[in-house]
Amino acid sequence: MQSMLPGAPWLLAHKSMLAVNRPRKISLFGDDYVLWKDAIGEIHALPNACPHMGAMLSEGWCEVQSDGASTVICPFHALKFDREGRTVLPGSNKQTLPQLKPLKLEIQGDFIWSYGGYEPKSPIPTVLNAIANHYYFIGHTADRSVETDLLTMLLNMHDYNHQNGTHRDLFKITDVEFHQFIDDGHHSHAFYDMPTAPYRLVEKFRKPDLFLLPSTIRAHLENHFPSLVIFHGEMPLGKAAQCHIFVPEAKNRTRTYILLFGQAKHPAFKMFGSTYLKFGKVVVDQDADILGKIYPDTPQKIKLNNEVGMDWVRRNFESFPHVAEPNLSR
Ligand code: FES
Ligand SMILES: [Fe+2]
DSSP, X not given: OGGGOTTSOEEEEEGGGSOBTOOEEEEETTEEEXXXXXXXXXXXXXXXXXXXXXXXXXXXXXXXXXXXXXXXXXXXXXXXXXXXXXXXXXXXXXXXXXXXXXXXXXXXXXXXXXXXXXXXXXXXXXXXXXXXXXXXXXXXXXXXXXXSOHHHHHHHHTOTTSTTTTTHHHHOBOOOEEEEEEEETTXXXXXXXXXXXXXXXHHHHHSGGGGGSOSEEEEEEEEETXXXXXXXXXXXXXXXXXXXXXXXXXXXXXXXXXXXXXXXXXXXXXXXXXXXXXXXXXXXXXXXXXXXXXXXXXXXXXXXXXXXXXXXXXXXXXXXXXXXXXXXOO
8 A cells, every 4th residue: 555655635637527427437546436527516436336236336327316416326227326325225215324435535626636535644736726727728638547556657757867768759859958956845846958859841741730849848847746747838829737647546557647738828829739738648658658668676777867856756755744855956
């Protein structure tokens, strides 16, 4: 369990990722849950195994009640469960006691967080709400589960040297120029530039998205250990906040997805939202690909420059929920 950092908050979804009255399966700490959003925008979560004969409630459907809230219906024998896990058995007209224990959610605006039933040991970051107040929401993308443990996933995200290997395709990054790391415990910032090799004009006309790739990608990563990394991108037409989310689904399976926010300096910026979502998806797919091709338990005999982000992850991981020395700012 320790390898999944119990006591940390995890962002299970943005409300837009749930269609009204459509159940969805979410996994956390090795357990599956059914999440559903009713017509009044409220989110409910129950364990996903039906207490009758174990069918997945997430494969069922919802029924709207007179007050606008909804119940989830099991696809096997159609037992109906309300948000508290109560049901009405056939031939009876009275509600049972709760048969399922709801998963406790912490809803902050459109963000659905949970401690997975563990005692909170670190606060829910408020940064996403601040971003949502100043940016418009472009959308979500790249929601996928990767067969890797949480630590390996986080190390990849805070590895500033993998850009010219893992992300060489499409972005053609030639170099990583590291500038600064600000260590503030479970919060940190990293600044680095990534020059890219130019595409030929014919290639750009064949794939017009390439016109949006800058000749140098200026990266500012804002990190909130352990669940969130925000890539702040500054473009001539506007600003983007690409939020990478991590959820420990099980010991060796970690989910990741992107929530993308933008701030237009020029009205044309809004036309490119779907292109930026596409770039984000490419990044996540490239990361997932390399994570499937490494031996995670290999002793590290070689250390490169600028592995400070990974040192920060390892230090916070080992001492969680406490923040240990040394401070890694440089
Ligand atoms: S398994 Fe769910 S109602 Fe029978
Ligand atoms: Fe990556």
